[in-house]
Amino acid sequence: ANSLQVEFNYELIHNLNLRTAYKYYDIQTDYLRGTFQRPLQAKHRFLGNLEYETSLNDDRQWKFDYTFNWSGKQQLPYTASNPAADQFPDFSPSYAVMNMQVTRVFSSVFEVY
Numbered sequence: 120a121n122s123l124q125v126e127f128n129y130e131l132i133h134n135l136n137l138r139t140a141y142k143y144y145d146i147q148t149d150y151l152r153g154t155f156q157r158p159l160q161a162k163h164r165f166l167g168n169l170e171y172e173t174s175l176n177d178d179r180q181w182k183f184d185y186t187f188n189w190s191g192k193q194q195l196p197y198t199a200s201n202p203a204a205d206q207f208p209d210f211s212p213s214y215a216v217m218n219m220q221v222t223r224v225f226s227s228v229f230e231v232y
Contacts, residue, residue, distance in 0.1 A: 120144070120145065120146040120147070121143075121144075121145040121146075122142065122143060122144050122145065122146075123142070123143040124140060124141070124142045124143075125140065125141045126138070126139070126140045127139045127140070134171055134172045134173065134174070135169070135170070135171045136168075136169070136170045136171075137167075137168070137169055138166070138167070138168040138170070139165070139166065139167050139168070140165070140166040141163075141164070141165050141166075142163075142164040142165075142166075143162065143163060143164075144160060144161070144162055144164075145162065146160050150197070152197070155194060156193075156194040157194065158193070158194045158195060158196045159193050159194070159195070159196075160193060160194070161190040161191045161192070161193045161213075162191055162192075162193075163190075163191035164188070164189065164190050164191065165187075165188070165189040166186070166187070166188055166189075167186070167187040168184070168185065168186045168187070169183075169184070169185045170182075170183070170184050170185075171183045171184075178224070178225075178226045178227055179223075179224060179225060179226075180223075180224040181221070181222070181223060181224070182220075182221070182222040182223075182224065182232075183219075183220075183221055183222075184218075184219065184220045184221075184222075185217070185218070185219045186217070186218045186219075187215065187216075187217050188215065188216045188217075188218075189213065189214075189215045190213060190214055190215075191213045192210040192211055192212060192213050193210060193211045194209065194210060195207050195208065195209060195210060195211055220232055
């Protein structure tokens, strides 16, 4: 297996942070029919994150977080020997997931998100 990860973190303005990362996985598995990419393991991945926090005011604060994850195509398990209705393509499509969270801090022991 070979892998490479590159990260970039930067404070754009006070309390606003940007984080990005790219990960490359080259994981090969040996089978009777040859060597192939490990099933369900994306070769390329990307993460982007923006995070903002307001300044503390009487132990109260707002926090905002947005994350974007992208996964490249993935080798699917070999299904060519299955009946035609149960066969899948060799690779899945790539996909992305976005998440966002808003947090309200009311004190050092209580917050809602």
